[in-house]
Amino acid sequence: MDLAAQIASIPMFEGLDASQHANLARIALEKEFSKGEVIFSEGEDAAGLYAVSIGRVKIYKLSREGKEQILHLFGPGESFGEVPVFAGGRFPAYAEALEPTRVLFFPRQAFVDLVKRDSSLALNMLADLSRRLRRFTSLIEDLSLKEVPGRLAAHLLYLSSRQGESDDLVLDLSKTQLASLLGTIPETLSRILARMAREGYIELRNNRQIRILDRESLELLASGETRLS
């Protein structure tokens, strides 16, 4: 697939005409990262924004002691690194490839110029950032208002909804990474999965596969109406 075609397939760039796709293609650079490679670091000067072509990228924060909080996971068609492009300054977090990944890079000034000239692109970006704010709102809610079993239950149900409402889930992250996404540590996650299994809510099939046995109870947990004995 050539650059312009790749660009046309990115949701953020929907509704632009071919010449604008061509303009974007002219300023875009392709970059490749291998698994575990850092794409940018917190505090780094932001030269532009990124869109995933192939692979997956995690955006995360690190505490001084090395504990990690995942903020986002982005896959093909999703963009990241917009914040400093529009707000100025530096990257507020780290970005790292979770697997071999190819991204498109759009230099800041050229991109801003394009947004200036194209109001539908601007509205796409506004919608994009708004959706991201909404997801952050719900992450903040989860972190401060729910305890880990509730967050985990919500995540399992989310996975199920993304996998066709199936009761057989496949984790797309290691348990360590999942713990980081849920704002906890692997030991705690492990214990809570074991408790959920003991209570008959789920069945641990193997490292990466979980079967939902009692969806209602998970929903009650996720909404905070119940707690895990």
Next chain:
Amino acid sequence: MDLAAQIASIPMFEGLDASQHANLARIALEKEFSKGEVIFSEGEDAAGLYAVSIGRVKIYKLSREGKEQILHLFGPGESFGEVPVFAGGRFPAYAEALEPTRVLFFPRQAFVDLVKRDSSLALNMLADLSRRLRRFTSLIEDLSLKEVPGRLAAHLLYLSSRQGESDDLVLDLSKTQLASLLGTIPETLSRILARMAREGYIELRNNRQIRILDRESLELLASGETRLS
């Protein structure tokens, strides 16, 4: 102050010309809320966005048991309720007046039309949402990577920076509200303030006034390099 002048003084609308301010003034409605009054509720259909003229507004989430997490505090010149305007759907949180408050309300469709026609307004909005994402990033970081003493220390230093780097701080929130902002409960906040005072980091002058005695130690706490004995 008339509507157009009020609108011209809102940072989000900087860089627009007088005719655009007039357009905005034409679609804007003034609304008043008394202290404690709810401006909108989570899940409500979003009819437009708001900007504070006078007063203060808190944006917050509620857990099922009634625990509150404050997401934002907005004062004069600041806007809120943008997310559903651009992302569609409903308000993701509650908004409530902290004091007698006057706001401007901009109906959704009319506002979007204006953004479409004016790329500098669009860029202002993009910068605004980006800054908000950055603040959320740091709230998430705090909630999941720091414990309460660190969050409190960071907040005290933030207050100090907002009050001219003075060591004499005036809380602009009740302790209950401050606890909600920090993602904890009043009892815990009270205990940690008492501990900080016992350790000589601060002096509790009265309900709303705190003096910083040991700024360095607070900075170490806030950055997670130290913990409170």
Next chain:
DNA sequence: CGTGCGCTTGACTTTTTTCAATAAAGGTGG
């Protein structure tokens, strides 16, 4: 085939919350 990393589990500590009682503050109407 071995080494390492990720996962699990146990025992323990720390942090935070819960519940309850009291004290202080703030606002209101007399």
Next chain:
DNA sequence: CCACCTTTATTGAAAAAAGTCAAGCGCACG
């Protein structure tokens, strides 16, 4: 301006949740 009453703040004791440390297992990958 004061007395009253409601709301807010503090403190203690106990419980719960999560994190730390350490050991052991297993699977995966080189």
